[in-house]
Amino acid sequence: MELDLGAVRAFVAVADCQHFSEAADQLGLTQQAISKRIAKLEAGLGTTLFQRSRHGSDLTEDGTTFLPHARALIALADQATESVLGCARPLRVDVLETRLAATELIRAFHHAHAGVEVDIITSSGLRSGRGALVNGTIDVAFARVVGALDPSIEYIPAYLEPLHVLIGRKHPLATSRQIRLRDLTDSVARMPGNEPGSEWALFYDDLAEDFRLTIDTSGPDFGLDHLLDDIADSADSFIFTGERLRAPWHPEVVQIPIVEPIACYPHSMLWQRRNRHPALPRLIDYVAADFRPFDPEIHWLPPAELCSGRWGSTRESVTR
Structure with missing residues (x-):
């Protein structure tokens, strides 16, 4: 046939x-x-x-x-x-959600390279990104790398995003300028509808285990705006967020950075080795040049990233 x-x-x-x-x-x-x-x-x-x-x-x-x-x-x-x-189409970049750090990174790249056309595609993270890279549906994916990758996929560290919390003004920590993870042991991190087994759920599983935190994944998930309303009314719950996440403004919710240590979510940039899009090397160089490596004195990462050895420095060269 x-x-x-x-x-x-x-x-x-x-x-x-x-x-x-x-x-x-x-x-x-x-x-x-x-x-x-x-x-x-x-x-x-x-x-x-x-x-x-x-x-x-x-x-x-x-x-x-x-x-x-x-x-x-x-x-x-x-x-x-x-x-x-290949030279006539935009660079197709996959991100988990447009509010997240990867979109901000691509936006900055586009401003620095105005001649490069970019299409932003949202997906379900690494689960769909692996196959989409291999079959050429996308050129680049930004995700936390967990588990085995197809041998045709290459990746580099892209951004260690410091975690913050979104917390209601009724919470006893709401007036703090900084929050330590150990200060959150009596509170509950709300993550309704969090997808079990996803790369981000595994990250927060490790975080909760290391710092004895409680994470509530019960739903339903009505979206971030509604979740902020719930947090505003609570004196004992909060939301983890990233430093670059564009959260909607809420008059009764404050955003506070986490310190001692600074817990970081590891974003990687992935692409297929055979991909020949002319803008891809420029994006790889841009991401590598902007990367700030892991500092064990001030940062926290899950065991999987520490064992990989990739987060201490940038990748000096890319075989094309």
């Missing part, structure tokens, strides 16, 4: 996201369109590629066998396209 590249791309997206709805969002299609493409592919191959359940979609044995070949096919097709069109 002659493989339909659209169907193969849909297969790879579902395999990476493990949900048809998330794959549809990633590719800008409807869930029905994704389902039709997968059904067409399965019919052509004469096999079932996914085992569907209410928890998601897992690869069958045939699906697992087909996946690396599907990735290679998509990568080859994208390389062929990039050889002609």
Whole structure:
């Protein structure tokens, strides 16, 4: 049979996201369109590629066998396209959420390199970013790196973001100029709807364990604006936030930095080694030049970052 590249791309997206709805969002299609493409592919191959359940979609044995070949096919097709069109399109940058530090970093890069066109794409973090980098859907992702990466993906430290807290004026620590983590042991960090197993949830699991903190992930999550209203009415809860997060202003909520130590969230920049977008080397150099390394005297990082050895210095060279 002659493989339909659209169907193969849909297969790879579902395999990476493990949900048809998330794959549809990633590719800008409807869930029905994704389902039709997968059904067409399965019919052509004469096999079932996914085992569907209410928890998601897992690869069958045939699906697992087909996946690396599907990735290679998509990568080859994208390389062929990039050889002609690569210079004509924006650099596609994946971020977890537009309020976060990665967006501010890209915004500063764009101001410094006004001639570089950039498209900002939001996703579910590393879970979707891994596959999107490999199949060429995005050029760059910013995320905390946990677990194994595809051998074709390279990354460098991008930014150690100092944590702050958002705290209501009724809280006894609200008048503090700085807050130590050990001062928060009698309070509750609110993170409704936090995704178990995500790279950011694992970060806060380590933070809570090291400093005996309590994190409440119960939902539902109605968004940051509503959560700030809840914090404003509370005398014993708070929200962790990053130094660069653009939080909505609230008259009854204050933002206070964390010290002794300064807990830092580690943002990395990831890209595919074979990517030849002309703006990519400029972004790599910009991020590396702006990076400020980990200082064990004042900073805290989770064990995974300390063991990696990457956070003490910038990466001096990139093999292209």
